[in-house]
Amino acid sequence: MEPSTNPPRSFFDINSYAIKAFIIVVLVLVLLIPTTMVDSIIRERNNRQEEVTEQISHSWGKEQQVTGPVIAIPYLGDTTKTQYAYILPENLRINGEIIPEKLRRGIFSVAVYNAKLQLSGNFSSDAFNSLSVSPSALNWQKAVLLIELTDLNGIGNQVVLNWNDKKLQFNPNSLPEGPFSSSIQAPFPMSPGDTAALNGNFNFDLKFRGSQSVKFSPIGKTTKVALNSSWTNPSFDEAFPPATRRVDENGFAATWEAQHLNRSFPQAWVGDKFNIHASDFGVKLFLPTEVYQMSTRAIKYAILIIGLTFLIFYFLELSQRLALHPLQYTLIGLALCIFYTLLISISEQINFMLAYLIASVLTIGLIVVYTAAALRSKRIGITIGVALALLYGFIFVVISADDQALLMGSLGLFLILAVVMYVSTKINWQQLGNKTNNKSIIH
Template identity: 60%
Template sequence: MEPSTHTPLSFFDRYAYAIKAFIIIVMTIMLLIPANMIQGIIWERRDRQQEATKEVSSRWGEEQHITGPVLAIPYTLAGQHNAGEFQSYVYLLPENLKINGELLPEKLKRGIFDVAVYTARLQLSGTFTKTALEKLDIPFSALKLNEAMVLVGISDLRGIDNQVQLMWNGKPYFFNPGIVNKDLFSSGIQTPVAIDMTAAGGTAGSFTLDLGVKGSGHIRFSPIGQTTVANIRSTWPDPSFDDAFPPKTRQVSDKGFVATWQIQHLSRNYPQSWTGNKYDIQSADFGIRLFMPAQSYQQSMRAVKYALLIIGLTFFILYFIELSQRRTLHPLQYALVGLALCIFYTLLISISEQLNFIMAYIISSVLTIGLIVLYIAAAYKNARIAISIGSVLVLLYGFIYVVISAEDQALLMGSLGLFIILALVMYFSSRIKWDKLGQKDVTPVNQ
């Protein structure tokens, strides 16, 4: 019987694949550092976009909040703590308010960023009645009817682009800038009006006014009528109705939208008349946001959150090929593949600033997958293996895009996808004869 010439395996030979697996796991975690740095880049670019929006808005007009008209009547009562008198205001809201308008949208550029702005052509009409005033515990003799004013709140007066004229009981009145106080809103316009509280029919005044105002991104209205009806149309194809009240009816198409609101006073938290600053009159505002559909930074941030999945799964495929084909990759080669996967996100961010997100995603995916396929083909000297890895990456990037595009179902789809991926990993790993690893020599891919 011949003596055995078998040389016992050293510790490193016996556990070479385990050590390699540990190195790959550490490398995967380390590659999350550049992924986190990319998230910082996204935040930085988003802040730059917001700065560009603010700069354009400061010149064109900020988002507008339109509140009114409100009838303000001063009154005097004997002071409670002194012998004199003090003056305050009674505020009356219209019995009915109709808002008809059109938003004329534009896209202004600041560098590479687009900013949605608009010019609103509005007509407000309605009537004031004496009913709400009679409910207040104020003597009629205390009212200074000859000093009554109509107030309209406009959040950014720089956006007004016409001389606003009020038709009050058929007579014209021109508005002046400023408001009597800040009980209702912080900025606006006002005009004195003549009212006759002794007129028959209970009507204190009927009004119509045309208002042209410029703004950026968002316009809101306050439903101050006992019944408020608003009809707004525009050629903007992507409106967002995310305020206190959604439209009663809406029609949205590629050519624009038409939206109608009908709001009753019972749906808000303030009455038709009061004194002083008891209520927040803008607490129930409704309106339209000119939504910019190319929210590339938000979608890019979602994509970066899946970096661990893409890097980890790619490394697992390469590691599985090592185990099945008995040909190794150097850890540096793993690192280069991982860096290529990270470069995908910088490509995605930079290209999406010039094109729409889906085109940027396709271009970035093709460039990244193509680079990895060519590199793996050269490393393994086997085109079939490289194409197989490329096919898996195509499916993976396609899955990631579907997940980040489906906002409401993203969690469900992501969970199901991760479950399927884990099941596949468990299946393929179960076919590996772990107890046989390290017993045969392997050939490095660079030999």
């Protein structure tokens, strides 16, 4: 018998595909470095947007919280520090309109508004009777009516409150630090012990500028708020959801009703013992294009896209007896990473969905052309393009589904793993090291 003329195969010849698989895994991990750098860019751009939002809000008006009116009577207690007895209204009704607009600085937009409110209601001496203080300990002559607003620079009118047909003019706040330190006040002198003077009706108009959101404190024993606006993307995620709401292409209208049982503070108290803003409610002018949030979601799936793309190429190598150099894998991986820089830069200029489509088409087109040229096969290039289009489409659906993202992602990954496992069962692993066998190793 004649000796074999085939030279003995080395360890690398026998295990070439296993070594290639190991190199691919290492490349996937290495390519996570540029995706981490892109993630840093997203955070940097997001921080820049927050800075611009803060700058515009500072000049126009910050997020506003409306609290009041409240009667405050100085309390001469055991300490040398002046405290106040606070009395809240029996009923509070707020009706108003939010007139929105967008202010831009560079590529960044901020939602701002002008608010026109009409506030009315009444006070009752019953609230004072619940206080466990002696009337003689109160400085009735120094009593004031307070209206708190987060950013007083946004006030757009001289506030005049009608109290039992008497007009009360408001002035800047002179109270020390406390729960109503950011407020305007009107003198409300009363005769010592004259609790009946607390019974009265009030109404006044309040105009102010603000940005992003407007909130209200449920200080009335019954608080009712009705707002309407031309803003078409409101968000009502606060302590109390609206009792009624309407949102359409013309804007929104919403009403709230809160009772004193829904909050964590009483109708009257002394000192600074309660957080009156814990139960605030209202509306946020939501900007629908959350570019950086969506981009952050997308980049979390970078390892999945890179890993599955490389796996597709690896299986093509096995089935077609082709060979891609590790450098070619690296170039394809870098193209996949550049997708995210394209996505963030384009989405800052246009709608996120359209930006995602443009970035994915550019990335997939580049990889398809490169694959067809490298492997000299248009058919393989088109196959890769179809697979990547399905993959990018799946990722977009997942990142767009806020509440169902985990469920859809889990089911999608399960199906992808099932397909990979099925394909792997068709590979004749015993022939991988036999380079002299020209038959397909997928059966």
